[in-house]
Amino acid sequence: MAQALDGDRLADHLQRAGGQLAPLYTVSGDEPLLVTEAIDALRAAGRAAGYTDRTTMVMDARSDWSAVAAATQSVSLFGDRRILEIKLPTGKPGKTGGDTLTRLAEQAARQPDPDTLLLVALPRLDKATRDTKWAQALAASGIMVELPSIERSRLPAWIAARLARQQQRTDNATLQWMADKVEGNLLAAHQEIQKLALLYPEGQLAAEDVERAVLNVARYDVFGLRDAMLAGDVPRTVRMIAGLRDEGEALPLVLWAVGDEIRLLARVAEARAAGQDTGAMMRRLRIFGPHERLALQALGRVPARAWPSAVQHAHEVDRLIKGLHVPGRLADPWEEMTRLALRVAAAGRA
Numbered sequence: 001m002a003q004a005l006d007g008d009r010l011a012d013h014l015q016r017a018g019g020q021l022a023p024l025y026t027v028s029g030d031e032p033l034l035v036t037e038a039i040d041a042l043r044a045a046g047r048a049a050g051y052t053d054r055t056t057m058v059m060d061a062r063s064d065w066s067a068v069a070a071a072t073q074s075v076s077l078f079g080d081r082r083i084l085e086i087k088l089p090t091g092k093p094g095k096t097g098g099d100t101l102t103r104l105a106e107q108a109a110r111q112p113d114p115d116t117l118l119l120v121a122l123p124r125l126d127k128a129t130r131d132t133k134w135a136q137a138l139a140a141s142g143i144m145v146e147l148p149s150i151e152r153s154r155l156p157a158w159i160a161a162r163l164a165r166q167q168q169r170t171d172n173a174t175l176q177w178m179a180d181k182v183e184g185n186l187l188a189a190h191q192e193i194q195k196l197a198l199l200y201p202e203g204q205l206a207a208e209d210v211e212r213a214v215l216n217v218a219r220y221d222v223f224g225l226r227d228a229m230l231a232g233d234v235p236r237t238v239r240m241i242a243g244l245r246d247e248g249e250a251l252p253l254v255l256w257a258v259g260d261e262i263r264l265l266a267r268v269a270e271a272r273a274a275g276q277d278t279g280a281m282m283r284r285l286r287i288f289g290p291h292e293r294l295a296l297q298a299l300g301r302v303p304a305r306a307w308p309s310a311v312q313h314a315h316e317v318d319r320l321i322k323g324l325h326v327p328g329r330l331a332d333p334w335e336e337m338t339r340l341a342l343r344v345a346a347a348g349r350a
Helices: 007-017 032-048 066-073 094-110 133-141 152-165 172-182 186-199 207-213 222-231 234-246 251-273 278-284 289-301 304-321 333-345
Strands: 003-005 024-029 051-058 081-087 116-122 143-147
Touching: 003 007, 007 032, 007 143, 024 032, 024 094, 024 133, 032 051, 032 081, 032 116, 032 143, 032 186, 051 066, 066 081, 066 094, 066 116, 094 116, 094 133, 152 172, 152 186, 152 222, 172 186, 172 207, 186 207, 222 234, 222 251, 222 289, 222 333, 234 251, 234 333, 251 278, 251 289, 251 304, 251 333, 278 289, 304 333
Parallel strands: 003 143, 024 116, 024 143, 051 081, 081 116
Antiparallel strands: none
């Protein structure tokens, strides 16, 4: 029964199921659009399989979880099969909620064709949550649908695939332009793509038509800025800092993301220069996965001798934010913040 799917494989699974659905589906992801689409697809498949009634419950650690148990045990007056949706926005059910989810998962495993189809919606699960008894029970007793966020590098291909669904296409340069305009706001991106279907016929879209139609709905976060800086993407780094400023983001938070990263990599660079194990140092500093790959890119571009002065520059930006004068630095702390990020992003460029 245990099976893990992404969004595309969920669609294939539902098409092949032919009405024989699993008793339990868990949908996990941080992109509201993707989670909503997956839940909608499961609802439609449930209705086609005869689950005509639906109950939705939004729960957290303080909720009355006995109501969930009662909902699975009560019998419809008309004998209807039903869908029970349990939405857990925090991803933290608490002790009682965790025990209830474990029991429901075990019950689903014993009943391959139950009268109640369980749909559990969760945010992306971190490692600690994955290791809990209730999360493992959900994964083992049903189908886990994991929906990864669409990273900036994947966004043009995602847009192209969405355009293809409405029988439209455009060139790579226009896809990149669209990605810049909708980055960090997938729901708005979806709406802009749908707008193109309303405005223009099927087939090839001209760049000028797309540029007239698509609004700038990009939304930025400090971790995306960190990644752009580490990847050496200068235009995106500058654009993201300007976007964060326009959105009213707190500059101390931006400095925390950039300055803390610089301090961490300065320690790694120092350890590497001393002949220590770079991988071990990164693990000690909790730099893993995609973050580690980007960090290695930055360490490969920025000379080891340049990191101490970058750390000092971060301290000086902090003083500017506090309203202090720093000789040799711009008076506008946002402008100096950009210069600090570019020390890493633009390093190694001819």
